[in-house]
Amino acid sequence: MPSANIPPENLFPFNSPVQLFYSRWEEVLRIFPALEQGHVTCGEGSSPHFESARGMAVTRLEHGQVSVVLSSKMRSLPLANQDAILRHEIGHLVDMFCPKSYLDSLASERGFVLASTLERRADDIAFWLWGDRIHYDTHEVQTLQPGVSPRPEHLGV
Numbered sequence: 001m002p003s004a005n006i007p008p009e010n011l012f013p014f015n016s017p018v019q020l021f022y023s024r025w026e027e028v029l030r031i032f033p034a035l036e037q038g039h040v041t042c043g044e045g046s047s048p049h050f051e052s053a054r055g056m057a058v059t060r061l062e063h064g065q066v067s068v069v070l071s072s073k074m075r076s077l078p079l080a081n082q083d084a085i086l087r088h089e090i091g092h093l094v095d096m097f098c099p100k101s102y103l104d105s106l107a108s109e110r111g112f113v114l115a116s117t118l119e120r121r122a123d124d125i126a127f128w129l130w131g132d133r134i135h136y137d138t139h140e141v142q143t144l145q146p147g148v149s150p151r152p153e154h155l156g157v
């Protein structure tokens with residue numbers, strides 16, 4: 001007989017941040033089918049940004065190809081951090097692919113106000129899409145757990 005007391009974290013179906021990214025991205029593609037034409041790939045890799053303790057993910061646009069590069073450090077983070085980091089990056093992707101005025105009016109029809117600056121805007125788009133605010137934890141990494149919101153000024157907004 002399987003135990004009825006399996007901790008929820010052991011039941012979570014995602015094995016890696018990369019898989020979680022693709023799952024979240026597919027949710028967004030169902031909301032914005034037009035985005036499917038943009039080619040987005042995600043994988044682990046390296047970036048100068050990852051040398052800082054809080055550097056976990058970067059979105060690159062090269063030759064029309066968008067790639068989300070994740071640090072292998074992400075694997076050791078709690079799921080609440082992984083998910084929040086990925087939602088933030090996806091906020092950037094949506095912002096990159098959709099005209100600003102289109103996003104602003106669609107969000108405002110639903111009662112959301114998107115920040116005008118790039119980083120806070122990514123967090124606002126994530127909040128709009130998934131209904132959870134992106135917070136910043138004591139290490140200033142994105143989290144779905146309680147923390148600071150909006151994104152602290154000194155991180156770049």
Ligand SMILES: [Zn+2]
Nearest residue numbers: 088092119122
């Ligand atoms: Zn960002």
